[in-house]
Amino acid sequence: MLIKVFGAAVQGIDATLITIEVNCSRGCMFYLVGLPDSAVKESHQRILSALQVNGYRIPTNNIVINMAPADIRKEGSAYDLPLAIGMLAAGEVVQSERLNRYLLMGELSLDGSLQPIKGALPIAIMARELGFEGIVIPRQNAREAAVVNRLQVYGAENIKEVIEFFNGNQELTPTLVNTREEFYAQQSSFELDFSDVKGQENVKRALEVAAAGGHNIILIGAPGSGKSMLAKRLPSILPPLALGESLETTKIHSVAGKLQAGTGLISKRPFRDPHHTISTVAMTGGGSYPQPGEISLAHNGILFLDELPEFNRSVLEVLRQPLEDRKITISRVKNNVEYPASFMLVASMNPCPCGYYNHPTKDCVCSPGQVQKYLNRISGPLLDRIDLQIEVVPVPFEKMADARPGEASAHIRERVINARQVQERRYTDIPGIYCNAQMNSKLLSLYARPDDKGLALLKNAMNRLNLSARAYDRILKVSRTIADLEGSELIQPVHLAEAIGYRNLDRENWAG
Secondary structure: OEEEEEEEEEEOOEEEEEEEEEEEEOOOOEEEEOOEOHHHHOHHHHHHHHHHHOOOOOOOOEEEEEEEOOOOOEOOOOOHHHHHHHHHHHOOOOOOOOHHHEEEOOEEOOOOEEEOOOOHHHHHHHHHHOOOOEEEEEHHHHHHHOOOOOOEEEEEOEHHHHHHHHHOOOOOOEOOOOHHHHHHHOOOOOOOOHHHOOOOHHHHHHHHHHHHHOOOEEEEEOOOOOHHHHHHOHHHHOOOOOHHHHHHHHHHHHHHOOOOOOOOOOOOOOEEOOOOOOOHHHHHEEOOOOEEOHHHHOOOOEEEEOOHHHOOHHHHHOOHHHHHHOEEEEEOOOOEEEEEOOOEEEEEEOOOOOOOOOOOOOOOOOOHHHHHHHHOOOOHHHHOOOOEEEEEOOOOHHHHOOOOOOOOHHHHHHHHHHHHHHHHHHOOOOOOOOOHHHOOHHHHHHHOOOOHHHHHHHHHHHHHOOOOOOHHHHHHHHHHHHHHHHOOOOOOHHHHHHHHOOEHHHOOOOOO
8 A cells, every 4th residue: 555644854944845655565574765864764663662662563564665855865863753654554554534634744762752853943834835734743843833824733742642643533732823922022031231231331332333234343352351241232232033034043943953842933133152162064054964053043143253363263264255145055965055144243352362462451461473463363354344343441440330220222222223224224125235234335335425524534544544445345334334323314424433443453553
């Protein structure tokens, strides 16, 4: 008897339909074909044990299973459930009338319980697009998949529930999630707030500008000056995720298996802070079975690199292309996988090996050559992609002892949202451009052209402060954001002056 059961394979952040064909005939052999990997081949032992514990038996006939299309490699243990149901249906233990209306995925334990899988959300999206009535998955993944509307999502605890469901002996309760209500309810709650920060008004202003325009930023300062503390509060002033952005971000985390059990849509922008010992593959994604890396997990959010010069140089250099293209392509012999990587780079570093160069009270023990060598660990092309370079000075005692709270994140966020709305209206008809940081040269000439006084100021600053030519475009982008924050249609000289002040590392004499 020939039976067809439907599953899915995840490629990149999208799912592909897998048709599992099971044929029973006379004999006693078992064949599994269709390019399965080792984990899929080992499913036979897991299925055998799970069925025996729950009082069922695999048909003792000749069983041939084909996983089509056969040119796509099937990876992982999530095919246990559809394989088991397919074999039982071929042996007429499970009724097959409703199998073509549902998509099945789940890993089996030896006692028949279902373990969570990766990629439940893209699988659910694909199932709805292909017209399936519903999907049956492990209960731990049910809320994640239930954010997809117009699709019945059934979460099962064990294989016996699934068998009884298809035989009509037991009903499974579909999981219902009020996606919009949950999503908007959690958008404005943050553990860290800028009201806790004492002093550092210039740095908070720079972070506000960076958030308003989507600019990359680097903080340079002595140990204990508050670089990491400030960076970790940056998500609290970023504009909230749109529903479409949240869905795309959740898909990436679902594919990577980073969603916690019972989680629906991600409602806050991601904040990823990998350790400086991270490998190139872990940063960009890839591996034998490609998975999203840190830059993709930070999509629509922040990638925070603390102690930037301590990262391996090859790891830093691979960031250059994603920072420009806002995507990363993983190339393998048989296929290419593309992951989105539109993130905001936030980095911090000490100014020298000892950490006290330019410190107001402590003496630096490094020679000018050592300071320059330390800064040179960050290549010019990478530094070229960082719009704001801010020196963080330690807070004096008087400000630390001040009991008055600083400006709350909610107030700063309101200004950031207003500036982003201005940019959304400006770039409505331009695909792929959403904020000032993404402007190209053509858009700069249209929207960031200073007047004669501003051009004279910019020319004077570049000559007197020895700013490099690469700083020109960055200054214009940042000044456009500052003007948007001020509600100004035109870029004024005061906006340019502030933007020029955010280019510390471009000054030739900064490192002595």
